[in-house]
Amino acid sequence: xxxxxxxxxxxxxxxxxxxxxxxxxxxxxxxxxxxxxxxxxxxxxxxxxxxxxxxxxxxxxxxxxxxxxxxxxxxxxxxxxxxxxxxxxxxxxxxxxxxxxxxxxxxxxxxxxxxxxxxxxxxxxxxxxxxxxxxxxxxxxxxxxxxxxxxxxxxxxxxxxxxxxxxxxxxxxxxxxxxxxxxxxxxxxxxxxxxxxxxxxxxxxxxxxxxxxxxxxxxxxxxxxxxxxxxxxxxxxxxxxxxxxxxxxxxxxxxxxxxxxxxxxxxxxxxxxxxxxxxxxxxxxxxxxxxxxxxxxxxxxxxxxxxxxxxxxxxxxxxxxxxxxxxxxxxxxxxxxxxxxxxxxxxxxxxxxxxxxxxxxxxxxxxxxxxxxxxxxxxxxxxxxxxxxxxxxxxxxxxxxxxxxxxxxxxxxxxxxxxxxxxxxxxxxxxxxxxxxxxxxxxxxxxxxxxxxxxxxxxxxxxxxxxxxxxxxxxxxxxxxxxxxxxxxxxxxxxxxxxxxxxxxxxxxxxxxxxxxxxxxxxxxxxxxxxxxxxxxxxxxxxxxxxxxxxxxxxxxxxxxxxxxxxxxxxxxxxxxxxxxxxxxxxxxxxxxxxxxxxxxxxxxx
Numbered sequence: 078x079x080x081x082x083x084x085x086x087x088x089x090x091x092x093x094x095x096x097x098x099x100x101x102x103x104x105x106x107x108x109x110x111x112x113x114x115x116x117x118x119x120x121x122x123x124x125x126x127x128x129x130x131x132x133x134x135x136x137x138x139x140x141x142x143x144x145x146x147x148x149x150x151x152x153x154x155x156x157x158x159x160x161x162x163x164x165x166x167x168x169x170x171x172x173x174x175x176x177x178x179x180x181x182x183x184x185x186x187x188x189x190x191x192x193x194x195x196x197x198x199x200x201x202x203x204x205x206x207x208x209x210x211x212x213x214x215x216x217x218x219x220x221x222x223x224x225x226x227x228x229x230x231x232x233x234x235x236x237x238x239x240x241x242x243x244x245x246x247x248x249x250x251x252x253x254x255x256x257x258x259x260x261x262x263x264x265x266x267x268x269x270x271x272x273x274x275x276x277x278x279x280x281x282x283x284x285x286x287x288x289x290x291x292x293x294x295x296x297x298x299x300x301x302x303x304x305x306x307x308x309x310x311x312x313x314x315x316x317x318x319x320x321x322x323x324x325x326x327x328x329x330x331x332x333x334x335x336x337x338x339x340x341x342x343x344x345x346x347x348x349x350x351x352x353x354x355x356x357x358x359x360x361x362x363x364x365x366x367x368x369x370x371x372x373x374x375x376x377x378x379x380x381x382x383x384x385x386x387x388x389x390x391x392x393x394x395x396x397x398x399x400x401x402x403x404x405x406x407x408x409x410x411x412x413x414x415x416x417x418x419x420x421x422x423x424x425x426x427x428x429x430x431x432x433x434x435x436x437x438x439x440x441x442x443x444x445x446x447x448x449x450x451x452x453x454x455x456x457x458x459x460x461x462x463x464x465x466x467x468x469x470x471x472x473x474x475x476x477x478x479x480x481x482x483x484x485x486x487x488x489x490x491x492x493x494x495x496x497x498x499x500x501x502x503x504x505x506x507x508x509x510x511x512x513x514x515x516x517x518x519x520x521x522x523x524x525x526x527x528x529x530x531x532x533x534x535x536x537x538x539x540x541x542x543x544x545x546x547x548x549x550x551x552x553x554x555x556x557x558x559x560x561x562x563x564x565x566x567x568x569x570x571x572x573x574x575x576x577x578x579x580x581x582x583x584x585x586x587x588x589x590x591x592x593x594x595x596x597x598x599x600x601x602x603x604x605x606x607x608x609x610x611x612x613x614x615x616x617x618x619x620x621x622x623x624x625x626x627x628x629x630x631x632x633x634x635x636x637x638x639x640x641x642x643x644x645x646x647x648x649x650x651x652x653x654x655x656x657x658x659x660x661x662x663x664x665x666x667x668x669x670x671x672x673x674x675x676x677x678x679x680x681x682x683x
Contacts, residue, residue, distance in 0.1 A: 078103045079125035081144075082116045084190045087131045088224070096137050097129065100145055106131075110176040110190055117172055126168070127159040130189045134227040135215035136236040138243075142208040143215065146326050149206035153195040156217040164203070171197035189217045213239055241266060244324035251412050252422035257316050264313070265320035275322040279335045282314035286343035290350030293432060296357030304350065305433030311343060312425045330607065331669035337603050338596070340421065345370050345592055347428070348441075352585070355437035363584035364576050365441035367591060371568040372445060374595045376452040378481070378561040381602045383459045385477040386470060386557035419451040463554045470552045478551040480601060480611035481560040484543065485622015491544030499548035507546045508558040514542025515566025518627060522570055527577040527634060532570075536631035539566065543624040564598065567623045571630055575646065580639040582647075589650035594626065597657040609668065616660050620653050 081102035083094060097104050107113040113128060120126045127144050133156040143154035150164035160168035171194050198205050212234045218224035244265055245258045268278060289307035292300045318336060322328055352366040416423055427447065431440040484492070492499075499506065521535035546559050568591050575587035597620060601611055611617075621629060633645045 079127065080105065080116075080120040081127045081129055082107050082113050082120075083129055083131045084109070084113050085131045091131065091133075093129065093131060093133045096140055097127075097144075099137070100141060102127065102144075110172075113190060114169075114172050114176045117169060122165060123162050125159060125161050126165065127157060128168075128172070128191045128194055130156040130191045130217045132189075132217050132224070133157060133215070134218055134224060134231065136213045136231055136234065136239070138236050138240045139210050139213040139215040141240075141326060142210065142213075146206070146208065146328070148328050151198060151203055152206040152208065153191070153198075154208065154210065154215040156189055156191055156215060158191045158195045158198070158205075167198065167201065167203050168194070171201060171203075192217070211239065211243075240324060244320040246319060246323075249415075250420035250422040251416050252426050253316060253420070256426075257313055257422065258320070261313050261316045262320050262324070264317045265324050268317065268321050269325045273321070274332075275318040275327050276329070276332050276335055278314055278318040278321055279332065279339055282311045282318060283339045283343055285314060286311035287346055290346045293347065293350035293437070294353035294357070296354040300354065302433045304347075304354075305429035308347060308425055308429040308432070312422065312429075315340065315343075315421075329669060331665055333607070334603055334665045338599065341374075341595070341599055344373070344421075344425070345595075349585075349588060351432065351437040351440060352588075358436075360436070360438055361584075362438050362441055363588060364572065365438065365445065367572050367575075367584060367588045369441055369444050369448065370588070370591060370595070371565070371572060372448045372452065374568065374591075374598070375561050375565045376448060376455070378564045378598065378602075379452065379456050379459070379558075382478060382481055382557040382560045383463075385481065385605065386474050386551075387468065388474055388477070389471050417451060418455055419447050424448075460555065460558075463557070466554075468554065472550070475550040475552050475556075477605050478556060478560060479547060480605060481598075482547055482551075482563055483560070483598060483601065483617060483623045484547050485620075485625035486618050487540050487628070488544040488547060488622055488624045491541055492548040495541075495545050495548040499545060504553040505555065507549075507551060507553055508555045508562065510542040511546040511559045511562040511566075514539045514546075515562050515569075517542075518566060518631070519569045519573060522573040522577065522631070522634075527574070527579070527639060530635055532574065532631040533628075533635045536570075536628045539627055540624045563623045567594065567627050570627050571646075574630060574634045574642070578634070578639040578642050580643050583639065583643040586643050586646035586650060590646050590653065593650050593654035593657060594620075596661070597653070600657065600661045604664070607668075609664075612657075612660065612664075616656065619656055626653075 079102050081097045081104045083097075083104060084107045087094075087106070094104050105116050107116050117126060117128070125144075129140075129144075133140075135154075135156070139154055140157065143152055143157050144159045146152060147161070150161045151167065152159050158168070174197050175190065175193050195205060213236070214227060214230045214234065216223075216227045218227050241262050244262050246253075249258070285307055289304045289311060292307060293304035294300070315336075318332075322332060348366040348369055352363045355362045419427075424444070424447070428440060428444060431443055518532065518535040518539040522532040525531045543563065551557075551559060571587045571591055572584075575583040597612070597616075604611060620626065629649075630646075633642055637645055
């Protein structure tokens, strides 16, 4: 149980002790700085500890935000400071300094020991999180009049209303903001009051989406209608889990991973369900389903790569960024631009409605057109920003892009021999050769007969171009395009060769293989975002890297018959899925057990 140490002279009528107990703290009273230091030393080392001024006046949610958020080792609000186990020594040093400065005497009646400790932490250069309180009150009044004014300010603001509002993501799409969040926040509160966790709600969302995919797979009109309704229900739960995490501050490493991973699993499983349902009606749309997954995944990789490339870049603001900021100042353009990028709310709403009212083929056509338009819009905008902005990118950004590239042993070995050549080439070389090499292998696979040698030749060239693209650090203005070009080349090669095989079951097998590889790539992104680094090198080498897998697929297409190729794709899909899933689950569960920092995306909607 976390420990809270109340310092200073208690005030008659104060509810601070009961409020701390309601937040789960074991409360101890300290007579002064020396007593506080003693109690701090006695507190369990593996639990959170907080120092709170007994005169504190404020909203319960202000205390909750300041003292219970698991994402930050150190946090403070006026009159209170807290430390998790990882930051206990830092807090103890600051406390010892204040005790020494006070001569071991009682804290002054007009001064807050908690605030002095926070100031000492700042002086030490410690990173202290200070939550944005907005209208919430958190104060240590110095006299009765100030206390009365603070209490009036507390009474004037509805703590629960603010808490509910803050549970909703600050920046989200139109559908989520206006059609889902107005009621899903109340579902989140209902879940919190019944002790449900965000992970349980996330799992319920996944199960609902899988049932929706099963309904779509029936191929009946009733099944399609039920699938659309259940997909919307799954999205409501998907919004609820994040709102529940923010409402109750139940953030966790495992929860962040589950939330991000299950979103992709739900959407792509639903694509497979639609394809199965169409097949029951005599329509083969597996190529469209795989194409939709490829496009959506590549679009996400563009987002991830651009953000990582500019994560800590130092540069002047580009004219394109300035125009974007100007448009954001006009209310209606904000929502139009958010809808254009087809975030998850708009995308799932479109898929659900079209599933219920039309056919899987029409649904996929609309999805492909919408995603292609949004991908073009966002990518062109980011290219213009990159070209009109003189940025200095860091080694961290270059390493993140290299990890996202997912280069295997073949590209790594060839890159070592091409470093001298790469240094003499212009900065545009990396994205240019990545694009040309990828386009060559996809075009060759598409324009030649299945079983011919030319895709294998193109794949060998692709290995060399991939190596040249990563032979020097990816710090160029457009080098963030290299990972998405690699993703498109690999995924589209699998799609094209499976389609050219023209044998029943080849495209579903290709869908499974791309799903397994895409999971590996998403997992890499989530590890980088959590500052955990890329997956281990043995895993990347075991699954071959993007160029190794592309080479193997092309070789199999040359050496095997169409039926054998289908079987090989199935075996590869199962093998890759087992390796990456086992390692991923092991990593995230272990990270959760050791209390790794939780990472939740509050940025652009996925």
